[in-house]
Amino acid sequence: MRLQFPQLATSLKQGLAPVFLICGDEPFQLGEAASLIRQAARAGGFEEREVLEVDGHFDWGRLMAVARSLSLFSSRKLIELRLASGKIGREGGEAVRDYCARPLAAESAIENYRAFASEMQATTTTGDETVYGILQLAESYGVSGDAAERAAKNAIGAAAAFNVDEAAAIKMTAALEQGQTTLLQRYMPALRQIEDPAQKAAYAQAELAKAFGVAVAEGDSFQGAMAKLNNAVGDVKEGIGAVIADALQPLATAATGWAQSFTQMSDSTKTVIAYTGMATAGLAGFVATAGGVVAAAGQMTIWYGALQKSATGAKVAQLALNSATMAGTLEISRPGSGWPRWSGPRPRPGQRSLGRRRRRSAGSACRAPRVRPRR
Numbered sequence: 001m002r003l004q005f006p007q008l009a010t011s012l013k014q015g016l017a018p019v020f021l022i023c024g025d026e027p028f029q030l031g032e033a034a035s036l037i038r039q040a041a042r043a044g045g046f047e048e049r050e051v052l053e054v055d056g057h058f059d060w061g062r063l064m065a066v067a068r069s070l071s072l073f074s075s076r077k078l079i080e081l082r083l084a085s086g087k088i089g090r091e092g093g094e095a096v097r098d099y100c101a102r103p104l105a106a107e108s109a110i111e112n113y114r115a116f117a118s119e120m121q122a123t124t125t126t127g128d129e130t131v132y133g134i135l136q137l138a139e140s141y142g143v144s145g146d147a148a149e150r151a152a153k154n155a156i157g158a159a160a161a162f163n164v165d166e167a168a169a170i171k172m173t174a175a176l177e178q179g180q181t182t183l184l185q186r187y188m189p190a191l192r193q194i195e196d197p198a199q200k201a202a203y204a205q206a207e208l209a210k211a212f213g214v215a216v217a218e219g220d221s222f223q224g225a226m227a228k229l230n231n232a233v234g235d236v237k238e239g240i241g242a243v244i245a246d247a248l249q250p251l252a253t254a255a256t257g258w259a260q261s262f263t264q265m266s267d268s269t270k271t272v273i274a275y276t277g278m279a280t281a282g283l284a285g286f287v288a289t290a291g292g293v294v295a296a297a298g299q300m301t302i303w304y305g306a307l308q309k310s311a312t313g314a315k316v317a318q319l320a321l322n323s324a325t326m327a328g329t330l331e332i333s334r335p336g337s338g339w340p341r342w343s344g345p346r347p348r349p350g351q352r353s354l355g356r357r358r359r360r361s362a363g364s365a366c367r368a369p370r371v372r373p374r375r
Contacts, residue, residue: 060095141174157212
């Protein structure tokens with residue numbers, strides 16, 4: 001797809017293309033376009049960058065060597081092919097054409113590996129992450145594509161049947177894909193009796209197919225079912241983590257852009273920003289302290305109000321108790337004489353009767369003209 005320079009930034013936000021061809025008559029725009037692509041590649045996880053300067057004596061085999069050194073599981077690398085002139089010749093054209101076809105094959109291989117790992121996780125107790133690791137080891141031994149998948153499947157079976165780890169198993173099965181059966185003779189003694197290399201390889205493949213059946217049987221057991229469930233839960237957690245990471249990606253990108261802008265500022269601007277931040281932090285602390293004082297004063301007001309209410313309640317309770325005591329001392333009843341009778345204690349000899357004092361204090365309430373002590 002052909003893009004103009006103003007459209008490049010918008011296109012990069014949607015994703016990186018496998019190959020970019022930058023051309024034009026404006027050297028400044030060429031440099032800016034390359035810089036935008038580098039920034040997008042760095043944000044996309046391309047940790048390495050290799051620059052190839054093409055002149056009249058350039059060896060185009062270097063481009064293919066760099067392409068072959070890249071693995072599906074290695075760190076992502078950005079390759080810049082800088083052309084001194086627009087003419088690359090027939091050899092250069094074929095090399096560039098072959099390289100441009102390689103990313104498409106790589107994407108297809110990744111999809112196939114992903115489907116294969118999911119299949120292995122569904123049929124055995126080996127998780128997809130472990131399968132990816134086995135495939136990576138297979139590629140490091142020079143086996144890729146369908147051969148790598150077959151070697152990984154045989155390694156899973158060998159690990160289950162021969163009680164070895166996947167790393168040792170993939171070393172043996174990858175060697176088998178290259179026609180070597182020596183490492184398998186320890187677990188398949190019958191290979192020593194076979195002289196034809198093709199028959200040895202066929203026999204080893206058949207035995208490893210039976211070993212993979214052992215791995216499938218383990219996956220069908222109760223413990224195997226629990227292991228599969230654990231692997232599935234791990235995939236769910238990874239999916240949730242990916243969603244959270246996607247949600248935080250804009251924030252991380254904005255923070256990265258601000259940090260880059262800050263590093264490009266002058267020292268005086270950085271000083272002003274730093275002191276402004278310190279002043280803001282100090283003001284925030286003062287406001288927080290003032291807020292705490294106000295909160296404490298409000299709490300004390302609440303406590304004082306409660307205390308005041310309690311004191312008022314105590315006063316009312318005391319008055320009510322006094323009134324009840326005074327009312328309970330008098331038995332307001334009218335016997336035949338029609339006089340209220342004293343229900344309090346009798347006065348002691350020589351002690352002044354309490355009747356008159358009671359009549360004075362309670363006279364306004366009962367209006368009794370006279371109170372006689374009980375005989």
